[in-house]
Amino acid sequence: MTLVAGVDIGSTTAKCVLLEGDRIVGKSLAPVGVELVKDAERALAQALAEAGRERHEVAVVTGTGYGRFKVAFGRFTVTEIGCHAKGAHFLFPGTRVVLDIGGQDTKAIKVDPRGEVVDFAMNDKCAAGTGRFLDVCAGALGFDVSEIGALAEGARHPVKVTNTCTVFAESEVASYVARGKEPPDILAGLYGGIVGRSLSLLQRVGVEPEVTFTGGVSRNGGMVRTLERRLALPVNVSPLSQYVGAIGAALHGRERTEGISA
Amino acid sequence: MGASTEEPSFLVSARDRQREMIEAYYADLATAGGAKRPVAYMLVGGNLTEIVRSFGYEVVFPEIVALNCAIKHVSLPNILQAEAQGYGLDVCGYVKNDLGLQQLGGQTPFGRIPPPDLLVCSFSGCYVYVKWWEALAEKFGCPLFLLDVPYLRDERPPTEDLGYIVAQLNEFIAFLEKASDRRFDPASLRRTLAHSRAAEEGWVRYLASGARRPSPIEAYFEAVFHMFPINVLRGTEEAARFYATLNAEVDERVRSGAYPVPEEKVRLVVEGVPPYPNYRTFWDFFRKWGAVSVAATYPKVGGLFDRGFLHDPARPLESIAEYALGAYVNQSWPLRRKLIEEYVREFAADAVLIHGIKSCRSFTAGQGDLRDRLIHDLGIPTLYIESDHEDPRYFAPAQIKNRMDAFFESLDRRRGGAAEPLRGAP
Numbered sequence: 120m121t122l123v124a125g126v127d128i129g130s131t132t133a134k135c136v137l138l139e140g141d142r143i144v145g146k147s148l149a150p151v152g153v154e155l156v157k158d159a160e161r162a163l164a165q166a167l168a169e170a171g172r173e174r175h176e177v178a179v180v181t182g183t184g185y186g187r188f189k190v191a192f193g194r195f196t197v198t199e200i201g202c203h204a205k206g207a208h209f210l211f212p213g214t215r216v217v218l219d220i221g222g223q224d225t226k227a228i229k230v231d232p233r234g235e236v237v238d239f240a241m242n243d244k245c246a247a248g249t250g251r252f253l254d255v256c257a258g259a260l261g262f263d264v265s266e267i268g269a270l271a272e273g274a275r276h277p278v279k280v281t282n283t284c285t286v287f288a289e290s291e292v293a294s295y296v297a298r299g300k301e302p303p304d305i306l307a308g309l310y311g312g313i314v315g316r317s318l319s320l321l322q323r324v325g326v327e328p329e330v331t332f333t334g335g336v337s338r339n340g341g342m343v344r345t346l347e348r349r350l351a352l353p354v355n356v357s358p359l360s361q362y363v364g365a366i367g368a369a370l371h372g373r374e375r376t377e378g379i380s381a
Numbered sequence: 382m383g384a385s386t387e388e389p390s391f392l393v394s395a396r397d398r399q400r401e402m403i404e405a406y407y408a409d410l411a412t413a414g415g416a417k418r419p420v421a422y423m424l425v426g427g428n429l430t431e432i433v434r435s436f437g438y439e440v441v442f443p444e445i446v447a448l449n450c451a452i453k454h455v456s457l458p459n460i461l462q463a464e465a466q467g468y469g470l471d472v473c474g475y476v477k478n479d480l481g482l483q484q485l486g487g488q489t490p491f492g493r494i495p496p497p498d499l500l501v502c503s504f505s506g507c508y509v510y511v512k513w514w515e516a517l518a519e520k521f522g523c524p525l526f527l528l529d530v531p532y533l534r535d536e537r538p539p540t541e542d543l544g545y546i547v548a549q550l551n552e553f554i555a556f557l558e559k560a561s562d563r564r565f566d567p568a569s570l571r572r573t574l575a576h577s578r579a580a581e582e583g584w585v586r587y588l589a590s591g592a593r594r595p596s597p598i599e600a601y602f603e604a605v606f607h608m609f610p611i612n613v614l615r616g617t618e619e620a621a622r623f624y625a626t627l628n629a630e631v632d633e634r635v636r637s638g639a640y641p642v643p644e645e646k647v648r649l650v651v652e653g654v655p656p657y658p659n660y661r662t663f664w665d666f667f668r669k670w671g672a673v674s675v676a677a678t679y680p681k682v683g684g685l686f687d688r689g690f691l692h693d694p695a696r697p698l699e700s701i702a703e704y705a706l707g708a709y710v711n712q713s714w715p716l717r718r719k720l721i722e723e724y725v726r727e728f729a730a731d732a733v734l735i736h737g738i739k740s741c742r743s744f745t746a747g748q749g750d751l752r753d754r755l756i757h758d759l760g761i762p763t764l765y766i767e768s769d770h771e772d773p774r775y776f777a778p779a780q781i782k783n784r785m786d787a788f789f790e791s792l793d794r795r796r797g798g799a800a801e802p803l804r805g806a807p
Contacts (some may be wrong), residue, residue, distance in 0.1 A: 196792055198783060199783075200787035201786075201794070235791065236791035239791075243767070323753070
């Protein structure tokens, strides 16, 4: 069976997935630095190490994400929009809408029953409502972003975070702390603000079940629950949700290779 | 990301001829001004250039000066100067370029722009523009005439609206007689309008060639470039001759197979003002995917000649009134949407691309609804992207390219294509 690789170079992390048939046999995830070519090489090497496989066994590598053109050893490039659509459809075949919140952008993608992009909408240039926004605000509360998922569950009087600017939102969080507001209430306000911005993107492409939530922010349980409440719909989240772009890239590469060889 | 230096090879003689015309226009303008060769400032939308020129005025279009500054990458210092004077970030880039340029002395890389002796606010659909002309009138102490043109709400201009504009044109002529100390010459105006008509017919023929498959013209990037004679030099024999040259070149392109892209893969209708500071970079994002604009709305902001709003020497003021009402920029949103839908059908387009501009809400507002209508009601693939027509700070190349790549990629895949191969990869 053909072994294919997808390498997703995002704004904050590099991900790689090795796919053999429909089985994920290796994966890696690491922060990106300034040398994206090396980050891409390292992502593939780590995934191969996890799988116990060799580079020569990989039939095709496909790059995606903002740094996709830095996957210098790759054969194809596909935008992360196309890859998230394909990857989400692979994990949840009933997916019709994908919400991807990554480090610096948010995408709402409408997909057809084959996992092809029908329409998409993305956030504007600023990072409001993205993973970076959450990082900054968690920092202002004295937490690491990995610690805040469940904290908002204890919220009794959620605050309203009105700023759409990441920098100003940090100041707003600091002012709530100074006024004695509890972290769960502040976090609930933050989740509500981010989900509100995401909903406007989702509404532009049209919301219909099933909705699949991908990207680093989907690892935050508080965000998932807030999104489900606002949508009044269950939301698909995979333990592999950070790898969805890389999975999609691998699938695109496989389709393309099979198309060429056919 | 740097701007591309590659020249589209299908542009040949007409492009060079137009460059000469632009250079001659600005060289001539640099020595104008004062009683002998007074200067009138005017706006492009529904402009009254034939009437104004018949009174001996040289005409400056500050919007066109501004876009020329942006294409030459010199708009930002003017914009920053205007912001230092107190104009906010969200004020129109054209306005800030002009007011900043005036404050800095009017010198541009393409010549000195003389101050106005007369201000003609020929497009009243944008309130910011009215205030712009008022600011200039205050700065230069020169007379200001405001032509109030109602938005076009029906495809056929209402009789009462036409009568309202014709009455204002008669007032305008009396105003010009007083300001210039010259008598109105109806025969001269009719001659000028005949030249305008000839240029307009040539322009319409050029634009119609986008319906061919493959299209021999780029109906957005190339047509925007070739708007200069129809907007600035309209009413001269030179403009009419130019479009005859351009059409002969297009005929030759069809004969020789010289097209905007080697293989036409996507036919687009484009709506919106271009990002002039990044014009070539933006065009490259299309060409890379074999995407060609076959029709566009923006080249019709000055006049919707292809929908019959032509000047008529036999009905001088009436046809000027119809023209001013019918300019694309003056059309209501339902009419704009209808026109775009017609273009998609008539030019057999695959998709629509909308470029919104941050500093012009009057033209951009409604583009989000347009996108929704095209996608959700008509099933026409549509991409909305946003930057600015004048301010380079709003152009984010990586993000714009990413959206365009995703859009063209999804169009390609829906037709059974595949992702773009990486250049140089094994």
